[in-house]
Amino acid sequence: MSRRNIAILVVGFLVVAGVVIQAVWRPFAHRKAAESGEIILDIHHPDAVIDSEALSRLPRDMLRVPLLHDLLTQDFVDYYESGNTRLSAEGALRRLAFEHQLDWRDELIRRVFDEPAHVLLWRSPDGRLGYWAMSMRRNGLAKLLQGLGNVAASDAQLSQVGKLSGDVPVYALKLAVGRTLLFAAKDDRLVVLSAPGVLLDANGGLLSERADAVSDMLASGHDDAARAYRLDAGLDAGPDAGGDAPKGHRLVVSANYLSFGYQAFFSGIDALRFDFSPNGGAAANWQTSALIEPGKLPQQWNSADLWRALPANPAACASLPADWKAASALLGKVADGGTDNAAAIGDQFAGPAAVCWYAKSTLVAPVFVARLKTQDAARTAALKAALGKTFGDVIGAYEAKAAKADGDTASYRRLPVTTRDQGADVTVWQRPVSARSGTALTSKAAFASQLSAERYFPVTLALAHGYLIFSPDARLVDDTLAVLDKRYPALADTLAPQRLPRTILTLTPSSAAALIEREAGAALPADQEAVFRNASRTHLPPKLHAFARYPAVSLTLPQNLPGSTGWVPVEWWFDRAKAGAGSDAVGVVETPADQPGTEGD
Template identity: 90%
Template sequence: MKMSRKKIAILVVGLLVVAGVVIQAVWRPFGHRKVAENSEVVLDIHHPDAVIDSEALSRLPRDILRVPLLHDVLTQDFVDYYESSNTRLSAEGALRRLAFEHQLDWRDELIRRVFDEPAHVLLWRSPDGRLGYWAMSMHRNGFAKLLQGVGNVATSDAQLSQVAKLSGDVPVYALKLAVGRTLLFASKDDRLVVLSAPGVLLDAKGALLSERADAISEMLSSGRDDAARAYRLDAAGDAPKGHRLVVSANYLSFGYQAFFSGIDALRFDFSPNGSGSAAANWQTSALIDPGKLPQQWNGTDLWRALPANAAACTSLPADWKEASGLLGKVAGGGADNAAAIGDQLTGPAAVCWYAKSTLVAPVFVARVKTQDAAGIAALKSALGKTFGDVIGAYEAKAAKADGADAGYRRLPVTTRDQGADVTVWQRPVSARSGTAVTSKASFASQLSAERYFPVTLALAHGYLIFSPDGRLVDDTLAVLDKRYPALADTLAPQRLPRTILTLTPSSAAALIEREAGAALPADQEAVFRNASRTHLLPKLHALAHYPPVSLTLPQNLPGSTGWVPVEWWFDRAKADAGSNTSAADTPADQPGTEGD
């Protein structure tokens, strides 16, 4: 039956509602909090924080669950959450109302067509740190031509209005979904672009932001944008196969990319080669700039210094010059001491979490350049001064130190030498989440809380070691003295140089379970504790049954910036034997394949 112009316009409005909630509802973690309708959004239109290319957005959550580990941890709840979110349910209610009032029987078909269409999504971080702003481009295969009827409705509709014109007299429409939530959209020929907020394209006065307007116009004309150039990707085709997710390292590191120099982004590709789960898998890649990698990101020395049985460890290709600049801004000793420390550090760093400690108290290890006795003495002086300036909090009960400011008291720093090559600095810091019990300390009367952190720094045998939990520093020193097994003893020797991450699910699950219990005391959080026991603990117990896993880069990195594959290795032999022997050289083609 031929549709009237009015019915076409109503159909298009419904289409746009659902197109909007593809991101707002189905991708709820990327949703953002309310912002002023007329505020300009701060973002770089040419360099998004994340990119999604999907053959069908509706299938992405289920395809993520093809990774067996994620399937056991997230289960069907991951998909059901997005299917029943408040935003999506309210949008479906609006569609039912439109269909009822105008006697249209297209709701199910409309949702299916929108969610099953290919989509190209650019995402940027919002002020709350989430990927809250987005621009979605769709090739509608002729369906977007129905948008030609929107102009007639926009002249008299309270929810739909024309707010601007792009080059070529392409109108930009605003669709108000609720108070504080408005989508912008524009169409040209068979292309449609939807924006998450007016501020993505318009300034505070409602005028077009020229640079962004040009970018949106290009997306409408050719379907292309600068994301492919920014991340060195092949331009997405009109009909992408599977899914491609790209996330910048700057976003993943919360802006602290000085500790991740040389890593520009991570990419996850899903290739559907058939209908069964065994015929499809996820591939992982990293965008590497080898010129910024310290010692080509060789972590062998770090894995030989760190204690075994870590819940999780990762190496960090740190830019020590930039990191020392950050340290100089917070250290009372100024930039000189910070620069002296940064100049003497080399290669990547590493951070590890252990089940015996807490999530907020990992251990950090870095290599120190080989130097003479005078250089070591200068480094010790800079470390001691900086540690005393930076570490510590106000202690109301602490005794006033000689010459110290009476208004700001901290416990003293203790320094001890453990042989010719080992110096350890430590300062207790009161904290409710501390790793040590105050009552067992000789200085308990000076602490302000029932627990405290024995924050510790050590310079030993060419390594710099730091942790809020002094026990982890002691364990690392024991490894260097050959009195405790090293993490390297549990990894395949041939993979040591290129291993960038290790995870022991059983230890990680135990750590998370204990942290959840500490955060939800039975006498204060009975409801949440019961929910944790019902929903979280079964997932953690399922996670604990997985064997240790490690991620490695190829032995030979490219000569210039480019994507390199990241290999996953599961240590099945160790899991079966329950020993600390060297890991079996058992590759997992990728964690999405059957049995991995």
């Protein structure tokens, strides 16, 4: 065959192959908006809510907090302006206006993105707040949305995918492969959805419950988020709000989202709320609130006894209003003793629990402390027996090199639990567990030959002086025991006595910065993450050093909590060393964070 004939044959083959691929695989076909299928979310209870006078101003207003101003970069301020979704949407609108000769000026398009907005957000599978529904109203929307029906009938990027009640059309705007927005408009209101699966099922049909919710947003500007989080009209600029534009910003985040789903361990707090009020420019500030359910707070969330037991200078400490009944039910599922044994353990605890991280340890090895109801000798003895059995049942992992005990034929091998009594009121249980992220070096252990990794956790549990103490790092348990024996300063010594009962979180920036810097280096090995490690070394330390210069800060609730579920203010206090105090002094002067002349809002 001649070269010409060979070339014609090759080209013909490629054309036929292309036709077959397009017919079967259809990589260039116009994909339906509903291909991703229904997204799992609760339309009536979002994970977060944002009400804003203008979303583009939110990042700049967040930087009014001096701490955030020192830590965040200009990229944070510009993120909303240069985000892929916004730029893609603006570009798509400009193209539609140009190709279809619509009277949409650039300033009109920009104004739409700076309207007062109400945003509902839900977590996506990667843990981010990746799904959202945004409701906007007022200036220019009616003009912008004129003629969309005619455009959708002839445009490959814009299509109509359904109709809400009242024959309100729902449009899909395809921004890129795998990235499509849905929106619907009625009168001067617009609702935008981040993905087709928020409203459509796998077949492209409307999900009735969510369609009703979107219809309500278009009709009244309201949704169930206000009821779920007990919010007043506030920033919601619906028709019933009197027509005035909202002022400032309001951010609400559920405790369930912040706790990665572990809210059962502190069910008394439902959400956190951050409100920004302009108040004439220079006086603008942020305020913090918590949604509290008093009926679920153990002993009214009094944390004073916990702070008296924990070592001073933590990187961070938090008080958790634990639901001991729920915790007992969980323990009953994992422990061999069954639900009765677990309930017997849970019944012995009262009040909240506390968790603390220290710079001497790691992020994966905090210390937990809980208070016993009573120190009755008989009950303490029974609890000690139950704890020892449960610790041996649930703590530990398979150790390939561990020696079997005499007569042990089981294939599952763990190192033995050691038990020691340190006086009449102190019992300590410990079991080594091999782990690459362990807090102790295997080479320095007497039982090194039985460990399966270069590091291990000396997992430790202690019952001492009416407290239960647990940590994967034995050093933190030892320090806590030293506090109870009056051999080490307590965290309570560095906090204002009158605020001990209501302090729910305390943070020491210098210790936290040291912990984060060391952990970041350990998490990015040079031989595996060279580029990321170099970037971290360049950008992270300056921010952490700026953070470390801040004084210790603590958060407190009001002395008297309400009798029913509601929002209560959270105060921020900066703890400053007393003038003339030496480096070992524990006296402090607490300054409210919103007082003029202090370090932050």
